[in-house]
Amino acid sequence: MNNDNLLVFSIALGAIGLYSTFMPPVHEVVNGEQSNGEKQALREAEMIGTAHLLAVALIASFMAKSAMPLLLAAGLGVSVYLSYEYAMARVIG
Numbered sequence: 058m059n060n061d062n063l064l065v066f067s068i069a070l071g072a073i074g075l076y077s078t079f080m081p082p083v084h085e086v087v088n089g090e091q092s093n094g095e096k097q098a099l100r101e102a103e104m105i106g107t108a109h110l111l112a113v114a115l116i117a118s119f120m121a122k123s124a125m126p127l128l129l130a131a132g133l134g135v136s137v138y139l140s141y142e143y144a145m146a147r148v149i150g
Contacts, residue, residue, distance in 0.1 A: 062121070075113070076137055079106040086144040096145055103141055107134040 079102040086099065114130030 071113070073110075073133065075109045076106045079103075079109075080137075080141065083140055083144045086141060087147060087149055090148055091145060099141060099145060103138050107138065110134055 080099070091099065110130050111127070111134065114127045117126035117130075118124055
Protein backbone atom coordinates (compact mmCIF):
# COMPACT_ATOMS: atom_id res chain seq x y z
CA MET A 58 0.00 0.00 0.00
CA ASN A 59 1.55 3.30 -1.01
CA ASN A 60 1.47 6.44 1.15
CA ASP A 61 -1.45 8.03 -0.73
CA ASN A 62 -3.63 4.97 -0.24
CA LEU A 63 -2.65 4.76 3.41
CA LEU A 64 -3.53 8.42 3.94
CA VAL A 65 -6.89 8.05 2.22
CA PHE A 66 -7.63 4.89 4.23
CA SER A 67 -6.75 6.68 7.48
CA ILE A 68 -9.01 9.62 6.62
CA ALA A 69 -11.86 7.28 5.73
CA LEU A 70 -11.46 5.31 8.94
CA GLY A 71 -11.51 8.51 10.97
CA ALA A 72 -14.62 9.67 9.14
CA ILE A 73 -16.52 6.64 10.40
CA GLY A 74 -15.88 7.88 13.93
CA LEU A 75 -17.69 11.11 13.12
CA TYR A 76 -20.99 9.39 13.77
CA SER A 77 -19.97 8.44 17.29
CA THR A 78 -19.37 12.14 17.93
CA PHE A 79 -22.88 13.15 16.92
CA MET A 80 -25.00 10.06 17.59
CA PRO A 81 -25.76 7.87 20.62
CA PRO A 82 -25.33 4.12 20.20
CA VAL A 83 -28.17 2.44 18.29
CA HIS A 84 -28.99 0.18 21.25
CA GLU A 85 -29.72 3.28 23.36
CA VAL A 86 -32.09 4.59 20.71
CA VAL A 87 -33.94 1.25 20.52
CA ASN A 88 -34.19 0.85 24.30
CA GLY A 89 -35.60 4.27 25.10
CA GLU A 90 -38.73 6.21 24.28
CA GLN A 91 -38.12 9.44 22.40
CA SER A 92 -40.39 12.42 22.19
CA ASN A 93 -40.94 14.03 18.81
CA GLY A 94 -38.39 16.68 19.77
CA GLU A 95 -35.78 14.05 20.61
CA LYS A 96 -36.43 12.25 17.33
CA GLN A 97 -35.98 15.53 15.49
CA ALA A 98 -32.68 16.13 17.30
CA LEU A 99 -31.50 12.62 16.33
CA ARG A 100 -32.42 13.28 12.71
CA GLU A 101 -30.50 16.55 12.76
CA ALA A 102 -27.49 14.74 14.23
CA GLU A 103 -27.78 12.13 11.45
CA MET A 104 -27.60 14.92 8.87
CA ILE A 105 -24.66 16.66 10.57
CA GLY A 106 -22.71 13.40 10.85
CA THR A 107 -23.44 12.54 7.23
CA ALA A 108 -22.42 16.01 6.06
CA HIS A 109 -19.09 15.71 7.89
CA LEU A 110 -18.59 12.19 6.51
CA LEU A 111 -19.19 13.38 2.94
CA ALA A 112 -16.91 16.39 3.39
CA VAL A 113 -14.05 14.17 4.56
CA ALA A 114 -14.77 11.68 1.76
CA LEU A 115 -14.72 14.49 -0.80
CA ILE A 116 -11.27 15.53 0.41
CA ALA A 117 -10.12 11.91 0.29
CA SER A 118 -11.51 11.57 -3.25
CA PHE A 119 -9.57 14.61 -4.40
CA MET A 120 -6.41 13.29 -2.77
CA ALA A 121 -6.85 9.84 -4.31
CA LYS A 122 -8.03 11.26 -7.63
CA SER A 123 -10.81 8.70 -7.46
CA ALA A 124 -14.53 8.80 -6.78
CA MET A 125 -14.37 5.58 -4.78
CA PRO A 126 -13.98 7.18 -1.29
CA LEU A 127 -16.98 9.42 -1.97
CA LEU A 128 -19.08 6.51 -3.23
CA LEU A 129 -18.18 4.38 -0.22
CA ALA A 130 -18.97 7.25 2.14
CA ALA A 131 -22.35 7.78 0.47
CA GLY A 132 -23.14 4.10 0.96
CA LEU A 133 -22.04 4.26 4.59
CA GLY A 134 -24.12 7.40 5.14
CA VAL A 135 -27.25 5.74 3.75
CA SER A 136 -26.61 2.64 5.87
CA VAL A 137 -26.19 4.61 9.09
CA TYR A 138 -29.22 6.79 8.33
CA LEU A 139 -31.44 3.76 7.70
CA SER A 140 -30.13 2.02 10.84
CA TYR A 141 -31.07 4.96 13.06
CA GLU A 142 -34.45 5.45 11.37
CA TYR A 143 -35.20 1.76 11.93
CA ALA A 144 -34.08 2.03 15.56
CA MET A 145 -36.35 5.03 16.16
CA ALA A 146 -39.30 3.20 14.58
CA ARG A 147 -38.66 0.04 16.63
CA VAL A 148 -38.35 1.43 20.15
CA ILE A 149 -38.82 -1.40 22.68
CA GLY A 150 -38.31 0.56 25.91
